[in-house]
Amino acid sequence: WTTSNLEVPLLIIKFEDLILNREKYIRVLLDFFKKNFNLIINNAEIKIRNIVDSTNFKKLKEKEAKEGFSESLSGKFFNNGKSGIWESHLSDNQVKIIENKFGALMKKHKYKLRF
Numbered sequence: 048w049t050t051s052n053l054e055v056p057l058l059i060i061k062f063e064d065l066i067l068n069r070e071k072y073i074r075v076l077l078d079f080f081k082k083n084f085n086l087i088i089n090n091a092e093i094k095i096r097n098i099v100d101s102t103n104f105k106k107l108k109e110k111e112a113k114e115g116f117s118e119s120l121s122g123k124f125f126n127n128g129k130s131g132i133w134e135s136h137l138s139d140n141q142v143k144i145i146e147n148k149f150g151a152l153m154k155k156h157k158y159k160l161r162f
Contacts, residue, residue, distance in 0.1 A: 049152065056083040061156060063130040070099050104128030134161075 049059060058079045060072050073095050080086040088094060100106075108125040110116075116124040126132070137145075139162075146153065146160050153160060 049155070059156065066128065066130050069102065070095060073098055 049057070051057065056079065058076065060076065064072050077088055077091060077095075080088075104125065105128075108128070111119070111123065111125050118124055134142075143162050146162050150160055
């Protein structure tokens, strides 16, 4: 999914990066659209602040509790909003299976492998 035969610009932003610095990566996204599609966003600073505020994990989780979340197939959609939680939830065997199947892609995107 990270490669394409289509000649279109590609931008990959990792969940971990968004968690660590949401505002920075929103700017990266806006710059990507400006550079590749000549798309200029009016009032960008106001919109960036609005995006950062409206995508605050705590607010999203509260909204889900009050109103539900249509993308949720079952149970809660918004769990805890932190990266790396999988490490305490998957067995070593499960991690090995994932790393065997996706290890090259994980390395390409600078994920640390356990095995």
